Amino acid sequence: MYGENNGLKKEIRESIKVTIKRKDSNLELLSLYDNDIISNKENFYNSIYSGSLFSKKKIITINYGTDKIINVIKDVVDKYPENILIIIISDILEKKSKLRNFFETNAKTVCIPCYLDGEKDLQIIAKTELKKNNINLSQESINLLVEKSNSDRDNLKNELEKIKSFSLNKKILELDEIKSIINFSGEYKSDSLINECLCGNIPQYKKILSELYINTINYIFLLKILSNKIRRLLSLKMSEQNYNNLDSLINAFKPPIFWKEKTIIKKQLSVWNLNELKTTIHEINDVELLCKK
Template identity: 40%
Template sequence: MIIKLFQLEKINKNDFNFYLFYGENEGLKNETINKFFNLEKSKNIFRYEEKELLENKDNFFDSILSKSLFENEKLIIISRVTDKIVDFIDQIIEKEIDDIKIILNSRILEKKSKIRSLFEKNKKTISLAFYADTSLSLANIANNFFKEKKILISQDKINLLIERSRGDRQNLNNELSKIESFLLNKKNISIDEIMELTNLAENYNISELVDSCLSRNMRKTANILNENNFSTEDCIQITRTLLIKLKRLQKLFFEINNNKSADEAISIFKPPIFWKDKEVVKSQIKNWTLNKTEDLIYKTNEIELLVKKNSSNGINIVSDFIISQSDRSNN
C-alpha cells in the first residue's frame, strides 16, 4: 500500500508489520524511523545488511520465529535492500508472524522494481518514498537549530552549510552537531570556521568506508566499495582520510598507554570526537594496537605512492588494500 509521509502518523502500527522506506533522503528516513517506532525506548532492535541476511536465511528465520516471555515486539531494520530479497520477504509476509516489525531501507527504486511492486500492491504492507530535501527545507532546519541555540547567523552562512550538505539533511544534521560542540562557549561562528569544521557531502562515503575498514567490518567495507563508483581521484582522498584517522588513533593510543581508559582518551581528545563517532572510535581501538597502527600508517603512505605511479589501476590497488586491512584474520 502506498502512503505519503504525512499519512504515516495516522495509521495504526498494530495493523502493519512490514514497511518499505525507499529513496535518497537517508536523513529523513532515519528521523521517521526514530520517531514513528520510538527507537529510543525500543530494546529489541536488530539491524541487518541485505547481503548478510541472504547469506544466513535459516538463522534469520530462527530469530524471528523464536519468542520469549520476557521479550517485547522485535523491530528489524534491513539496509541496502534491492530486488534480490523480494522472494525471501514475500515468504516472511505470507507466514503472518506476530510480534515483529520489519523495515526495509532502500535507495531509489524504479517503478518496475519487484520489491517496490510487492509492497505497493499488498494491503498488509506500507510503501513510502523519501525524496530529496529542497534548499528551503534544509534552510528551515538550519534556521530552527540556530534559533533554538539563540545564535545569530547570516543567510550567507546558512547557504554555505546547505551547499556543503549537498541536499541531504543527514549531512546537514551532522554538521550542525559539530557546530553545536564548537559553540559551547561561543555565540557566533565565522565563514572560515564553518569551512574548517564541515565536510563536503561527497566525503561522507569515504569517511564511512575508512571507519568500517578500521572497525574490521569487512562485510560493510565491501558493500560500500561495491555500491559507490569511486574514481581515480577518490583514491588519494581515501588514503588521506585513512591517514588522518590512523594518526588520530595513534594519538589515542599514546593517551591510553599513559594509563588512561579509552573513554578518557576519547573525551579529552582535540579536536573533539563528536558523540556520534565515539562508538566507532572505541571499536577501532579494540581492533588495533599502537604498533599495528603505526605499521599501517607506513603501509598507507606506500600505497599512496603506488597509486600515484599507477593511477590507471589506482582504484583496484586501494580497494584491495582497504579490504585486506578490514579482514579480522589479517593481524
C-alpha cells in the first residue's frame, strides 16, 4: 500500500488482520521497518522461514518500504513461503518506482494506491459514524469537522470519538458545542502555523507559534498536519510538468482542494522545489520513528 492516506492504509491493514484472525486465531504479528531489512537481511529471512510453536500463520508488516528492499522482496515472493503474508506500507511511490512496478505486475502480489480522502469521502465517513451512534449534527458542524481533519480520516475519527463521548446523554449538538469539543481555536492556529511555515512567512509563523506556546502545543498533531501538507505538495510538484500553470494544476488535483486553500498552496508550490519536498518527507519520517520509540 502506498500513498499519502495513512488513515486508509491503517484501516486496510487492520481489516486484513481481523479477516485472517477469524479463520485462524493463532496468528503471529511482526512489524519491521525498511532499515531493519537493509541492515540485517539474515534476521529478516529468519523471521519469514523460521517456524512458530504457537501459530500457523504469520503477518509481517514492513513500514516505510522503499526501492532499497526490492531485491529481498523479489526473492521472498519467488519462493512464496506458505502461511506468510507480507504487508508493505509506503509513502508516495512514483510510477518509475521498482517496488510499485513489481507489485503492480506480479501475479502473486497486490498493489493498493491510497490517495488522500476528498471532501465527499470524509463527509460519508462522518455521517455514517454519526448515524450509527444516533448523533444529530447540522451540515455546518459536519463541514467544520471535515475541514479540520486536514484530509486525514484518522484526525476525523479522533474528533468523532470525542463527540461520541460527549453525546452519551445528549444526541443533538450545536455548532458552538462542536467547536468547544474539538478545541477549534487552538487547532485552527496549528493549521495556520504550518501554512505560514510552508509559505516562508517567518514573522507570522513566529507570531502564531508564540500564541500556541501559551496554550501548550500538541506536537504530534502538528507533525501530522505538516506531513499531510508536504505529501500533498510533493504529489502536486510531481504532476506540475503536465500543466501550463499552477492554477490548472491545483484545479485538476484529486482529491479536490478546498477553495480557501488554493491561494496558499499556490504560494507554497512557488517556494518549494521537488528535491526539497522529498528531503523533508524523509526527515519527517525519521521524526515519526523517534516519536514511536
